[in-house]
Structures are given as structure tokens and as C-alpha cells.
Amino acid sequence: MLKKSIILLMAMIAGFCFMSASASSETLEILTWKGYAPKVLVDKFKTETGIDVKVTFTNNEEMIAKLRATRGAGFDLAQPSQDRISSVQEKYKIYQPIDLSKIKADQIITSMLNAVKKNTMVDGKPHAVPFCWGTSGLVINKKLAPAASDYTDLLNAAYEGRVSYRLKRPTLIAMAFAMGDDPFAKYSDVKAYKALMDKVGQELMDKKNLVKNYWSNGDALLQSMRSKEVYVAMAWDNGGWKLHEENPDIDFVAPKSGALGWIDTFAIPAKAKNSDAAYKWINFILRPENAAVFTNLEKYGTASKGAIKMTDASVRGNFERSFSDADIDNIKWYPPVPAKLESIEGMILDKVKASK
Amino acid sequence: MKSGIRWGLVIFITPVLVWLTVLILLPQVDMFIMSIRAENELGEMGFSLANFKLFFLEPIYWRTFARTAIFSILVTFLTFLITMPIAFYITKVVSPKFQGFLSVLILMPFWVSELVRVYGWMILLRESGVINHFLIKFGLLNKPIEMLYNDATMITGLVYTSMLFMLVPLLSVLESLDNSLIEAAYDLGGSVWSIAVRIVIPHCLPGIVSGSIVVFMLTLGNYLTPNLMGGKNGLWFTEQIYNQFIASFNWNQGSAFGFLLLILSSAIIWLGLKLTKQRLGKVVQ
Numbered sequence: 001m002l003k004k005s006i007i008l009l010m011a012m013i014a015g016f017c018f019m020s021a022s023a024s025s026e027t028l029e030i031l032t033w034k035g036y037a038p039k040v041l042v043d044k045f046k047t048e049t050g051i052d053v054k055v056t057f058t059n060n061e062e063m064i065a066k067l068r069a070t071r072g073a074g075f076d077l078a079q080p081s082q083d084r085i086s087s088v089q090e091k092y093k094i095y096q097p098i099d100l101s102k103i104k105a106d107q108i109i110t111s112m113l114n115a116v117k118k119n120t121m122v123d124g125k126p127h128a129v130p131f132c133w134g135t136s137g138l139v140i141n142k143k144l145a146p147a148a149s150d151y152t153d154l155l156n157a158a159y160e161g162r163v164s165y166r167l168k169r170p171t172l173i174a175m176a177f178a179m180g181d182d183p184f185a186k187y188s189d190v191k192a193y194k195a196l197m198d199k200v201g202q203e204l205m206d207k208k209n210l211v212k213n214y215w216s217n218g219d220a221l222l223q224s225m226r227s228k229e230v231y232v233a234m235a236w237d238n239g240g241w242k243l244h245e246e247n248p249d250i251d252f253v254a255p256k257s258g259a260l261g262w263i264d265t266f267a268i269p270a271k272a273k274n275s276d277a278a279y280k281w282i283n284f285i286l287r288p289e290n291a292a293v294f295t296n297l298e299k300y301g302t303a304s305k306g307a308i309k310m311t312d313a314s315v316r317g318n319f320e321r322s323f324s325d326a327d328i329d330n331i332k333w334y335p336p337v338p339a340k341l342e343s344i345e346g347m348i349l350d351k352v353k354a355s356k
Numbered sequence: 357m358k359s360g361i362r363w364g365l366v367i368f369i370t371p372v373l374v375w376l377t378v379l380i381l382l383p384q385v386d387m388f389i390m391s392i393r394a395e396n397e398l399g400e401m402g403f404s405l406a407n408f409k410l411f412f413l414e415p416i417y418w419r420t421f422a423r424t425a426i427f428s429i430l431v432t433f434l435t436f437l438i439t440m441p442i443a444f445y446i447t448k449v450v451s452p453k454f455q456g457f458l459s460v461l462i463l464m465p466f467w468v469s470e471l472v473r474v475y476g477w478m479i480l481l482r483e484s485g486v487i488n489h490f491l492i493k494f495g496l497l498n499k500p501i502e503m504l505y506n507d508a509t510m511i512t513g514l515v516y517t518s519m520l521f522m523l524v525p526l527l528s529v530l531e532s533l534d535n536s537l538i539e540a541a542y543d544l545g546g547s548v549w550s551i552a553v554r555i556v557i558p559h560c561l562p563g564i565v566s567g568s569i570v571v572f573m574l575t576l577g578n579y580l581t582p583n584l585m586g587g588k589n590g591l592w593f594t595e596q597i598y599n600q601f602i603a604s605f606n607w608n609q610g611s612a613f614g615f616l617l618l619i620l621s622s623a624i625i626w627l628g629l630k631l632t633k634q635r636l637g638k639v640v641q
Contacts, residue, residue: 061602068605088605161502168603213505213587227484229502346604354416354591
């Protein structure tokens with residue numbers, strides 16, 4: 001009796017394994033940011049290629065941690081920022097080199113493609129191609145905080161309790177620029193960089209009473225700005241532009257000391273199961289008409305050549321309103337982050353959060 | 357027949373052993389190995405106690421731990437103060453018809469996920485939130501005040517989150533308390549206070565201690581509530597572990613912190629058991 005039931009149990013387990021193996025159709029697992037795989041495009045991709053796209057939303061730090069935990073398995077495509085690839089790749093080997101022969105390079109803006117190739121070069125091979133770009137700067141309610149114009153206004157006593165920013169490395173970098181320093185120039189000098197970050201951290205601690213909260217969820221920040229709980233925030237440009245559609249008082253402003261420019265990329269994890277589908281997705285989403293759909297939804301510019309002509313006039317209007325030619329020249333593009341800097345920043349951010 | 361019994365034992369004990377080794381023991385061993393390794397100046401991995409040393413040398417780390425532990429003890433105590441009268445009311449005062457109904461009423465909010473409950477609190481308490489709206493409408497306030505992002509709200513949230521885990525053991529120990537003991541005490545002229553301290557609480561002590569252990573451990577290991585409701589002020593120790601793993605990419609340091617959290621919280625519970633003269637074996641029954 002007992003033996004029979006054991007055999008039955010084993011047969012059932014074997015059956016389940018077999019079923020789950022045969023039932024799966026072709027899928028593409030993408031590890032990306034919120035909004036980077038809009039449903040319209042996922043559906044269109046499915047009808048075109050028959051591939052199901054499964055999307056996991058995350059941020060730069062968690063993306064690296066997730067891939068590190070599995071040594072680059074579990075996902076077919078990741079979208080880290082271009083400055084966070086080379087040092088991570090050198091240390092943990094979580095990506096595979098990108099095969100440029102499978103990428104339709106004529107769809108991509110050449111200068112951006114070359115910049116990303118250069119910045120993600122490890123062992124002589126590029127590890128990513130560009131997808132979209134944007135900036136971090138200030139989102140300001142111009143009616144309630146008409147004079148705010150630079151990151152230093154996040155520490156301005158005039159806006160006590162009406163200020164919000166993230167407790168992440170871009171905030172430290174922005175503050176360092178606003179204090180008249182150049183953190184990117186100090187990337188290679190760990191000691192000088194630490195001294196600079198200590199100074200920035202001290203400033204954030206001294207002015208901690210002014211901040212309303214440290215936001216971590218973009219939607220929550222937009223809600224605080226909408227309800228007029230926050231007047232000045234450090235955030236991504238697209239958030240400010242989304243709010244501008246609802247309330248013309250609120251807009252994105254390129255700070256005097258320079259907006260911080262980032263490029264998010266496509267990178268293929270080392271143990272991707274379905275890298276062919278990943279290349280298909282890259283070529284699909286960078287096709288101008290698809291890239292334009294993404295830009296209209298998310299307000300971010302893409303690396304797709306010619307896509308800007310197909311976007312809504314209001315999206316182009318956003319850009320012209322927030323960036324003068326001088327502001328564009330003043331954008332500080334993130335260079336690749338060397339190793340070791342993250343732990344210095346992590347310690348300072350912990351101290352800021354713990355201080356009274 | 358004899359061999360049949362042994363087969364039964366094997367079948368039933370195997371899942372337990374597999375569970376314990378694969379899901380609890382192995383990860384802990386892996387964590388421990390990771391925690392005693394660190395990078396030297398040349399960037400090579402090797403055996404080192406630097407991760408543990410850093411905890412004691414950098415005031416920010418042990419201070420955060422102390423803060424977390426003290427707040428957790430406070431939360432445990434407050435949870436006990438609030439749930440004890442509720443449990444007494446449900447088991448002893450109210451008519452037996454309503455006992456089940458009242459218990460379900462208390463259980464119900466816990467069918468919703470913790471995240472949703474915390475967001476519920478945030479909607480109530482935020483500056484443009486429900487409570488401020490009504491306070492202004494009734495003329496009690498001129499302008500809205502920010503009630504979120506301080507220690508008091510964080511404790512409120514934590515107490516609310518952990519109430520159920522105190523209530524259930526209290527209900528079961530109070531069930532077993534004979535009503536006639538309380539009646540006899542009244543007949544002999546005992547005051548409410550002396551009945552509570554000399555009859556009810558001593559009888560409930562195993563339930564109180566087991567509830568306290570659960571609440572303390574859950575609060576200490578909570579990540580969501582301190583992070584969302586504590587906002588800018590509270591750095592919780594779990595957040596520091598998360599930061600080491602995610603923001604600083606320093607898994608070795610994070611593992612060491614995780615291990616220290618395990619050791620130090622076990623020590624606090626051991627101390628608590630000694631002080632209340634309870635034995636773990638009796639408490640977990």
C-alpha cells in the first residue's frame with residue numbers, strides 16, 4: 001500500500017516536471033525600469049514575433065544585485081545606466097559582450113552609440129547599446145517657489161518642509177556641482193572624492209530639518225507635488241513634464257549648475273537563455289515609430305534615429321521650454337563609475353539618514 | 357510491520373529536514389562564510405573579521421542597532437498594553453455569542469497585505485490627508501500639519517502591524533483562565549489592580565512572553581513600515597543591511613550585519629526569558 005502510494009507520488013512529480021517543460025512557449029524576460037516596456041509595444045511585439053515579454057521593474061542598484069545573485073541568469077535583457085556597467089562587469093561578470101552584427105546600427109544615433117560603446121568597453125568588447133536618455137534636475141512649483149533655480153534651493157530655508165529629494169548618489173553629485181566642485185573630475189582620486197562627499201554629506205545633515213521626506217517612489221513624489229505638499233524637488237525631467245500637463249504651474253527646470261544627464265542601455269546578462277529574442281526586442285523598440293510611442297508615453301528621448309520627428313508636438317515643446325541652448329551645453333553626463341565609490345557614498349547616505 | 361513504521365517516519369521527517377537544511381541552515385552557513393570574508397587593500401578576497409569590527413567601530417552602525425532594538429522593545433510593550441484589555445474583554449466580558457464575531461473583526465484588517473495597510477495610514481496622516489482635512493473643516497486647525505515621517509507615527513504603524521500576533525496567544529491563555537478565580541478574588545475583597553497583577557497576568561505570562569517574542573522579532577525585522585512611515589528620520593537596522601547589499605554592493609558587510617542582528621536579537625530574547633523566569637520550551641507550547 002505504502003509502496004504503491006510512493007510510486008504514485010513520484011509519477012505525479014515526474015508528470016508535473018514534464019508538463020511544465022513542454023508547456024512554456026518562447027518568452028523574453030526583461031529586467032528594466034518602470035515604463036520602459038509599454039504594454040502597447042509588448043502586445044505589438046507579441047503579434048509580430050510570437051514572443052511573450054515578461055517585465056520586471058527595478059532600479060540600477062537592484063538590477064546589479066539581482067544579476068549578481070544569479071551570476072547573470074534569470075533574465076534575457078537588462079537596462080542599466082551606461083555609467084554603471086563597466087566596473088560592475090569587471091568585477092562580477094554579469095553581462096555578455098553585445099554582438100553588434102545583430103543590432104541594426106543604422107537605427108541608432110551614431111554619436112550616442114559610440115559613446116555607450118566606449119563607456120561600456122571591457123576586455124576590448126562593448127557590453128551595451130543605448131536606449132533612452134534623460135536628465136535629473138529640479139521639478140518646481142513656479143507659483144509657490146518662483147525663485148528656485150538651482151540644487152542649492154533644496155537646502156534653502158525659504159522652502160522649509162516643502163523640499164524633497166532621493167537619498168541616492170545623484171543627489172550627492174548634484175549638490176557637489178552646486179557647491180562649485182566637479183565630482184566627475186575626482187572619480188579617479190578616491191581620497192579627494194571622499195573628502196568632497198563628506199563635505200556634501202555634512203551639508204545635507206545640517207539642512208536636514210528643511211526636507212519633507214526622502215522620496216523613493218516616483219509616483220509618490222508626483223502625488224506630493226500635485227497636492228502642493230512639496231514645492232521643490234530633485235527628480236527626473238519626465239516627472240516634471242507629466243505634472244506640467246496637469247498643472248501648468250509645475251515644470252521641470254534645468255538647474256543653473258547643470259542637469260545630470262544619463263543614458264539607459266540594453267545589456268544582455270551573461271547567462272541569458274533567449275538572447276536572440278533580446279536582440280529582436282532591441283531592434284524592434286529602436287525602430288523610429290516604436291521609439292516615438294515610448295517617447296510620447298514616457299517623455300524620454302531615445303537613441304532611435306528619426307524618432308523625434310514622429311513624436312507629439314507637446315513632447316518637443318517640453319524640451320524647448322526647459323532647456324535653452326546654454327542649458328544643453330551645461331548638461332553633466334555621467335562618466336563610468338569606478339569601483340569603491342559606491343561604498344563611500346553608501347556610508348555617507350546612511351549617516352545622513354540616521355542623523356537628527 | 358516494523359519496517360513499515362520506519363518508512364512512515366522517513367516520509368514524514370524528510371520534508372522537515374529538507375526544509376530546515378536547504379532553506380534555513382544552508383543559507384545561514386553561506387551568510388556566515390560570506391560575513392567572515394572581506395577585501396584587502398589589493399582588492400583580493402580573504403578571511404577577515406573586518407566586517408564585524410566595523411559594526412563596533414563605526415558609531416552609526418551600533419547606534420542604529422541600539423535604536424532599532426529599543427524601539428522594538430517599546431513597540432512590544434505598547435502592543436501588550438493595548439491588546440491585553442481587548443483580549444480580556446473578548447474572552448471574559450462580552451457574551452459568548454459575540455466572541456467569534458469580535459475576533460473576526462480584529463482579524464479582518466490582517467487579510468490585507470501589510471503594504472496596503474501602511475499606505476492606508478499614510479493616506480490618513482499625510483499633510484493633505486483625511487485627518488487633516490476634517491480637523492480643518494471643523495475649525496480645530498488653521499493650516500494642515502504634517503503627521504507623517506516622525507518616530508511617533510512609525511511606532512503607531514508598527515504597533516498596529518503587530519497587534520494580531522500579540523492578541524492570538526493572549527486570547528488562548530485567557531480562555532484557559534477559570535472565571536471562578538476572578539470571582540473568588542472579588543468575593544475576598546480584591547481590587548481590580550491586585551486581581552490583574554496577582555491572578556490574570558501570572559496566569560497569562562506564557563502567552564504574554566510568546567506573543568512578545570513574535571512581536572519583537574517581527575518589529576526588529578520589519579523593513580516596510582519604518583521605511584515608509586518613519587520617512588526621513590528613522591534608519592532601521594534592516595534598512596542598513598539592505599543598503600549594504602544593494603547600494604554599496606558589499607554583500608560581505610551585509611551578511612555580517614545580518615548575522616549580528618540574529619545574534620543580538622537572540623540575546624535580547626534570552627535576557628527577556630531570564631527576567632520573566634520563563635522557559636522557551638514552555639512558552640512556545
